[in-house]
Amino acid sequence: MTATQDEVSTGSTTEATGSTTEATGSTTGREIGRERRRKEDARLITGRTRWTDNIVLPGMLHMAMVRSPFAHAKITRIDTSEAKAATNVVAVFTGADLADEQGALPNAWPITPDQVAPAHPPMPADRVTFAGEIVAVIVARSAAEARDAAELVDVDYEELPAALDLKEAAEDKVLAHPELGTNKSALWVFDSAEAGTGGNVEEAIAAARTDGIVIEREFRQQRLIPAFMEPRSVVVDPTGEQITMWSATQIPHILRFLLAAVLGVPESKVRVIAPDVGGGFGGKLQTTPEEFLAMVIARRLGKPVKYTETRSESLMAGHHGRDQWQRLTLSATKEGVVTGFKVDLLADLGSYVSLIGGGVPVLGAFMFNAIYKFPAYHFQVQTVLTNKTWTDAYRGAGRPEATFGIERMMDELAAELGEDPIKVRERNWIKHEEFPFTTVAGLEYDSGNYEAATAQAMASFGYDELRAEQARRRDSGDRVQLGIGVSTFTEMCGLAPSRVLGSLDYGAGGWEHASVRMLPTGKVEVITGASAHGQGHETAFSQIVADRLGIAFEDVEVLHGDTAISHKGLDTYGSRSLVVGGEALVRAVDKVIEKAKPIAAHLMEASVDDLEFSGGRFTVRGTDQGLAIGEIALATFAAHNLPDGVEPSLDSDATYDPVNFNYPHGTHLCAVEIDTETGAIKMRKYTCVDDIGNVINPLIAAGQVHGGLVQGIAQALWEEAVYDDAGTLVSASFVDYLVPTSADTISFDVGHTTTPALTNTLGTKGVGEAGTIASTPAVVNAVVDALRPFGVTDIQMPCTPERVWKAIQGAGAASTEGAAAPHFSAETGMSGTADRTEGAGQ
Amino acid sequence: MTRIKLTVDGASVADDVEPRMLLVQYLREKLGKTGTVIGCDTSNCGACTVHVNGRSVKSCNMLAVQADGAEVTTIEGLAKDGELHPVQEAFRECHGLQCGFCTPGMIMRSVDLLQENPKPTEEEIRIGLEGNLCRCTGYHNIVRAVQHAAGGEVTA
Numbered sequence: 001m002t003a004t005q006d007e008v009s010t011g012s013t014t015e016a017t018g019s020t021t022e023a024t025g026s027t028t029g030r031e032i033g034r035e036r037r038r039k040e041d042a043r044l045i046t047g048r049t050r051w052t053d054n055i056v057l058p059g060m061l062h063m064a065m066v067r068s069p070f071a072h073a074k075i076t077r078i079d080t081s082e083a084k085a086a087t088n089v090v091a092v093f094t095g096a097d098l099a100d101e102q103g104a105l106p107n108a109w110p111i112t113p114d115q116v117a118p119a120h121p122p123m124p125a126d127r128v129t130f131a132g133e134i135v136a137v138i139v140a141r142s143a144a145e146a147r148d149a150a151e152l153v154d155v156d157y158e159e160l161p162a163a164l165d166l167k168e169a170a171e172d173k174v175l176a177h178p179e180l181g182t183n184k185s186a187l188w189v190f191d192s193a194e195a196g197t198g199g200n201v202e203e204a205i206a207a208a209r210t211d212g213i214v215i216e217r218e219f220r221q222q223r224l225i226p227a228f229m230e231p232r233s234v235v236v237d238p239t240g241e242q243i244t245m246w247s248a249t250q251i252p253h254i255l256r257f258l259l260a261a262v263l264g265v266p267e268s269k270v271r272v273i274a275p276d277v278g279g280g281f282g283g284k285l286q287t288t289p290e291e292f293l294a295m296v297i298a299r300r301l302g303k304p305v306k307y308t309e310t311r312s313e314s315l316m317a318g319h320h321g322r323d324q325w326q327r328l329t330l331s332a333t334k335e336g337v338v339t340g341f342k343v344d345l346l347a348d349l350g351s352y353v354s355l356i357g358g359g360v361p362v363l364g365a366f367m368f369n370a371i372y373k374f375p376a377y378h379f380q381v382q383t384v385l386t387n388k389t390w391t392d393a394y395r396g397a398g399r400p401e402a403t404f405g406i407e408r409m410m411d412e413l414a415a416e417l418g419e420d421p422i423k424v425r426e427r428n429w430i431k432h433e434e435f436p437f438t439t440v441a442g443l444e445y446d447s448g449n450y451e452a453a454t455a456q457a458m459a460s461f462g463y464d465e466l467r468a469e470q471a472r473r474r475d476s477g478d479r480v481q482l483g484i485g486v487s488t489f490t491e492m493c494g495l496a497p498s499r500v501l502g503s504l505d506y507g508a509g510g511w512e513h514a515s516v517r518m519l520p521t522g523k524v525e526v527i528t529g530a531s532a533h534g535q536g537h538e539t540a541f542s543q544i545v546a547d548r549l550g551i552a553f554e555d556v557e558v559l560h561g562d563t564a565i566s567h568k569g570l571d572t573y574g575s576r577s578l579v580v581g582g583e584a585l586v587r588a589v590d591k592v593i594e595k596a597k598p599i600a601a602h603l604m605e606a607s608v609d610d611l612e613f614s615g616g617r618f619t620v621r622g623t624d625q626g627l628a629i630g631e632i633a634l635a636t637f638a639a640h641n642l643p644d645g646v647e648p649s650l651d652s653d654a655t656y657d658p659v660n661f662n663y664p665h666g667t668h669l670c671a672v673e674i675d676t677e678t679g680a681i682k683m684r685k686y687t688c689v690d691d692i693g694n695v696i697n698p699l700i701a702a703g704q705v706h707g708g709l710v711q712g713i714a715q716a717l718w719e720e721a722v723y724d725d726a727g728t729l730v731s732a733s734f735v736d737y738l739v740p741t742s743a744d745t746i747s748f749d750v751g752h753t754t755t756p757a758l759t760n761t762l763g764t765k766g767v768g769e770a771g772t773i774a775s776t777p778a779v780v781n782a783v784v785d786a787l788r789p790f791g792v793t794d795i796q797m798p799c800t801p802e803r804v805w806k807a808i809q810g811a812g813a814a815s816t817e818g819a820a821a822p823h824f825s826a827e828t829g830m831s832g833t834a835d836r837t838e839g840a841g842q
Numbered sequence: 843m844t845r846i847k848l849t850v851d852g853a854s855v856a857d858d859v860e861p862r863m864l865l866v867q868y869l870r871e872k873l874g875k876t877g878t879v880i881g882c883d884t885s886n887c888g889a890c891t892v893h894v895n896g897r898s899v900k901s902c903n904m905l906a907v908q909a910d911g912a913e914v915t916t917i918e919g920l921a922k923d924g925e926l927h928p929v930q931e932a933f934r935e936c937h938g939l940q941c942g943f944c945t946p947g948m949i950m951r952s953v954d955l956l957q958e959n960p961k962p963t964e965e966e967i968r969i970g971l972e973g974n975l976c977r978c979t980g981y982h983n984i985v986r987a988v989q990h991a992a993g994g995e996v997t998a
Contacts, residue, residue: 041934044942045926045949047877047917054876144860144867229881229889229943229977278879278943279977311882534941534978699937703983707940710980734886734975742981743972747964771980 031543031553032762035699038539039558040532043276050275052233052248053308060235061090063294063307064146066136066153067317068128071164071387071727072176073157075126078136083152088141092153093297095125095135102296103262105287105352108254108507109359111383115186117353118177118385122289122296128157129176129351130389131728132316134289139297139305162387162727166325166348169386176351176385185349185383186358190365190441192377198440199376201331204340208331212339215330215412220796221401223323223348223721225315225731226394227739230278232318233308234291236298242271242564243299247291250280251571252531254508256563258287259295274561277533281711282393284533285573286319286355315732320721321394323348324361324401330409336417338428340376343368343405347383350390357391358383359506363398363492366441370406371450371490371665372428377440387727393573395711395772399491407487407777408784408794415788421486421781422454422463429488432755443492445663446758450488453689453753457667460749461687466671474789479677482684483786485670487778493766494662494759495574511657512576513568514584516545516592518650520637522630523555529569530581531561535768536700537577543696544582544762548589549629550616568655575662575766578696583760584656591652596632599650602643603627603635662757664765666690668774672782676790679805681717681783687749688774693757693765701767705750708771714740715772716779718798846910850875851919859906865899866890868906869916877918877946881975888974891947892916898954900947900973917946920953929953929991938987940978948974952988961992 043049080092095102105120123134136153140146163169163176169183176183192198208214235246243265249255252274260267277284290307298305309317327344347361361381369377410428414421430437432449439445458464463484470482495501498509513529526545530537542556559565570576593613600618601608610621619626632650635641639648671684688705695701718738722730731737756763776797783799784792791811795803843858850873857872869875869892880902881889890901893915920927929952932938939945948971955962955970962970967988968981976984 037934038937040942041939044939044945045917045930045933046921047875047946049877049879049942051876051879051943053879054870056874144863227977229887229941229975230879231881277941279941281977311884311887536940703937703940703979706980706982707978708980711977733884734882735884739975739977741972741975742968742985745968745981747982747985748980 031546032696034543034697036539036543036553036697038536038700039542040536040538051230051278052235052246052275055235055246055306057235057237057304060304060306061139061141061301062143062146063297063305064138064140064143064150065134065313066138066150066155067313068131068133068135068157069728070128070157070159071131071162072160073128074160075128075135075155076158077156079154080136082154083138083149086145086149086152088145089138089149090141091139091301092149093137095121095123098123098296099125101263102292105289105292106258106262106355107353107358109356110505111188111358111362112186115353115358116180116182117185118180120352122292130387132313132389134293137293137297139301143308164386164388164723164727166323166346166384166386170346170382170384176387183385185353185385187380187382188362188365189380190378192440195442197438197442199340201340201342201376201378204376205329205331205342208333208339212334213332213413213416215409215416217328217409217412217794219326219328219405219408219794221322221324221326221404222715222797223391224321224394224715224719225721225737226281226283226318226321227315227737228279228281228283231309231311231314232284232288232290233306234294235304235306236294237304238298238302239304242269243295244271244273245291245295246273246275248277248284249274250277250284250531250533250573252561252563253529253569253571255287255291259292262292263295271564273563274531274533280533281395282321282397282573283318285393311734312732315737316389316729319354319357319392320350320389321391322401322715323391326401326405328405328409330413332413336413336419336424336427338372338374338413341368341374341406343379345381347381348388348391349383349385350388351385352390354390354392356393359504360393360398361401362504364402366443366492367399367402368406369440370403371430371448371488372406373430373437374428374440388723389729395708396769397574399769400712400773400776403487403489403773404777407489408780411486411781411784412793422458425486425488426454444660445490446660447755448490448663448665449691449753449755450665450667453665453691454488454667456751456753457669457687457689460689460751461669461685463669480673480675481786483672483674483782483784485672485778485780485782485785487668487774487781488665489774490663490665491575491766491769491773492661492663493575493769494579494658495576496661497659498657508570509657510570510580511655512570512581512584513653513655514581514588515653516588516651518592518633518636520634522551522633523557524549524551526556526558526585527566528558528560528581528585529566529571530577531569531571532577533572535572535577535704536697540578540696540700541582541585544585545589548586549592550614551629575768578764579662579757579760579766580656580658582762582764583658584654586761587654587656588652591654592650595650595652596629598643598646599636600627600632603632603641658759660759662759662765664690664692664767664770666770666774668778670778670782672779672786674783674786674804676808679801679803679808681799681801681804683746685749686746688771689751689753690767690770691753691755691765692767692770694754694763695752696762696764702750704767705771706748708769709748709775710740710745712772712775713745713779715776716797716799718744720798844907846907848909848911849913851916861905861907863906864902865904865906865909866901869901875916875918878916879943879946881943886975887944888951889944889947891950891974893950893954898951917949920949927953929956932987932991936983936987936990938979938984944974944976948976948984952991955988956992962988964989
């Protein structure tokens with residue numbers, strides 16, 4: 001990617017001065033595909049930002065939370081008298097105080113009709129079920145005074161046995177919620193033979209046991225924390241006709257609907273604003289106890305209130321992600337053609353069933369078959385309640401887990417066959433001429449070209465040269481061994497066709513909404529229901545509108561994230577904004593053009609049939625007569641001379657419900673150097689070639705990939721939410737939760753191939769989660785590849801130097817034992833910090 | 843309460859502050875300088891980085907009273923006479939930000955890094971920015987932005 005281009009510099013000048021728009025604005029097709037610098041950046045690089053925590057309102061009060069230090073305990077007494085008497089404390093609330101009005105937090109995706117789920121009060125009155133749960137709220141005139149007073153609340157707890165280990169919890173040894181009688185929440189099953197999408201997997205495995213290959217493995221998806229940089233914050237102002245909530249959320253529209261539904265406030269009386277939001281990665285795809293309590297308390301007091309969490313509160317009480325055990329069985333012929341895949345998952349929900357947490361593994365159900373065309377497939381997931389923080393979506397949500405499972409297994413199959421892992425994949429993947437392809441999981445992939453992406457990735461990576469170097473290092477017994485990791489992927493993104501969501505018992509649709517307002521001066525306001533939090537919607541959506549309407553990029557203003565402006569929407573997650581929201585926008589723009597056409601014909605005294613629209617102008621075929629869309633907007637505003645029966649407005653809306661998911665794909669290659677004496681891993685090279693269809697803004701798309709890669713690499717090498725034996729989150733600060741630094745990471749070789757999606761007008765595919773989905777298995781495959789000569793077949797994530805070193809020492813069977821042990825214990829606690837330097841790739 | 847007097851983004855200010863008040867709280871709560879943000883409680887993330895007497899400092903790691911008499915520059919005072927600082931411009935040019943929450947601190951640290959070392963290698967940039975966390979960019983384009991700024995005319 002080049003940093004400077006004449007074209008782009010011109011664009012910057014235009015934006016800065018705002019005066020030369022005509023010069024750049026009149027040619028259709030100039031914006032899409034251009035590396036436009038972002039509109040958002042002007043405020044973000046100068047500090048003119050609107051984070052929720054910046055908001056100050058007259059008479060505003062501040063909330064602080066008292067949180068449980070225990071994973072599971074009965075609250076026997078809460079004494080708030082001292083806190084109430086503290087300086088400038090206005091009120092103190094316990095769960096008992098708010099029991100009648102706080103409602104219960106919603107679960108929007110009960111994955112089975114008989115799902116077992118505990119009620120989830122924002123602040124429980126009598127029992128806490130994870131460390132970090134709120135037991136009292138202080139309201140004071142300043143944040144500091146509220147926090148001081150929180151220290152003065154005296155809570156007596158009677159500790160109860162806690163269900164902490166996922167596997168043990170699945171056996172109901174200790175109950176997270178004794179009143180439920182079980183920890184098992186839901187068993188969700190997909191079977192290709194039952195669904196009619198493929199054969200019987202048990203028969204495939206039995207056949208392979210007699211005359212073929214069966215690979216059985218168990219993998220751990222460790223618990224992760226989204227760790228967005230902006231801590232969650234909420235402000236509620238109850239003083240207006242509408243109660244206004246500002247929240248650092250990904251989902252202002254869903255939040256508004258659920259606040260109204262749960263608290264019994266008319267939806268028309270609630271306005272939710274997501275101002276500048278500092279990252280989310282799924283972590284802000286939640287309706288939170290803090291939001292509900294702020295709403296209830298602001299209404300109770302009749303005063304604006306603010307709550308901003310500390311980082312420790314964020315890591316403890318914001319939802320976590322992943323956390324699965326995967327038991328996988330893959331069958332293949334002796335020639336390495338996969339014949340069946342059986343997936344058996346345990347998924348940790350934490351102590352409550354969150355907004356869509358139960359459904360996260362279900363999203364993976366459709367992706368374990370990935371880019372391959374094997375004929376038999378069985379998937380099942382048992383979701384399990386424990387006394388840990390609730391889990392929900394984290395970047396990729398179900399699809400990274402699935403991709404990890406199948407891509408690790410393809411490497412294991414290649415090792416069994418003694419073949420190159422890419423060759424084995426190629427033998428099994430869908431060929432480009434076979435699209436559209438209906439998969440064994442029942443999805444129809446519209447397009448793709450796995451051969452092209454893989455060939456380009458191998459060439460750019462220098463695959464053959466690196467394999468040669470690997471052989472040399474192996475032959476010479478070099479202390480530093482080279483590992484080469486492969487991962488291909490596809491994902492279902494663009495969530496989602498509403499009918500499909502309905503068939504999966506999801507509580508809402510998957511459409512998106514857009515509006516186009518044609519202002520009389522020729523400027524355009526675009527409203528999208530997708531709520532950006534770093535993705536660059538304001539820029540990319542301006543590019544789309546500029547091209548389609550034939551106006552200047554600078555003349556488009558994109559508005560989002562405020563339910564009073566963007567009255568309708570389903571927000572941003574699941575790589576959906578561009579492929580669903582962008583398509584809604586295209587359709588809204590097309591309606592504007594259709595509405596303008598009879599007016600243009602009338603004004604030019606021509607027949608509608610003789611008009612052409614191109615480059616922002618209607619022209620009469622065969623003449624030099626023409627009118628720009630802006631001129632028609634002005635004439636429509638004046639409304640002096642419109643055709644009979646035509647409304648004086650070009651403004652248009654569109655709500656688009658996708659007909660299918662959207663299937664980006666790619667091939668990722670990773671080379672790591674492992675010091676076999678210390679276990680330290682150094683990343684040498686990372687190449688990825690993603691096929692995300694047509695690209696609106698290559699700069700933004702590449703940025704999405706870079707960030708995704710580091711989050712996925714971090715799962716492979718560094719990050720883990722670690723609990724101690726009492727159920728306390730040990731990694732509850734950035735000292736212990738190892739979000740990678742610039743010194744841990746390397747520069748990436750990012751390329752792309754282009755196979756346009758056939759399911760949307762622009763031919764685009766989602767990109768937000770791509771990097772995260774493919775990079776984790778690519779890195780772990782590289783680590784295992786380096787160590788195969790030592791007899792190592794798996795390393796549990798995160799692949800810390802300690803685990804790598806132990807695996808080398810133990811080899812073979814012992815490595816599995818090493819993998820199953822917690823990497824973070826009293827005697828090895830320091831290695832958590834050492835990972836950052838020793839394990840750091842450079 | 844303790845009386846402090848200092849210069850923030852070129853303006854003289856004086857206030858009575860609690861001795862325990864952090865510099866970042868003073869900037870945000872007393873002065874409304876909300877361009878500087880708080881990302882953690884343990885001085886790991888660097889989102890609150892400002893300049894104190896010309897050097898980058900994590901403003902959550904310093905008391906407001908310690909800044910008495912100092913000259914403080916925040917992200918809001920970096921541009922001069924409507925002209926972006928070259929590092930600000932480089933972050934925009936190289937797409938060195940996404941959500942933008944770490945950006946004020948990342949830019950203030952980068953400016954100081956380039957003061958210390960006007961022509962850093964990629965490795966020197968990566969080590970120099972190690973105290974500032976970003977969750978969006980994977981650092982790739984932040985490194986490019988600092989390289990870009992180093993190649994241009996870096997004055998501050």
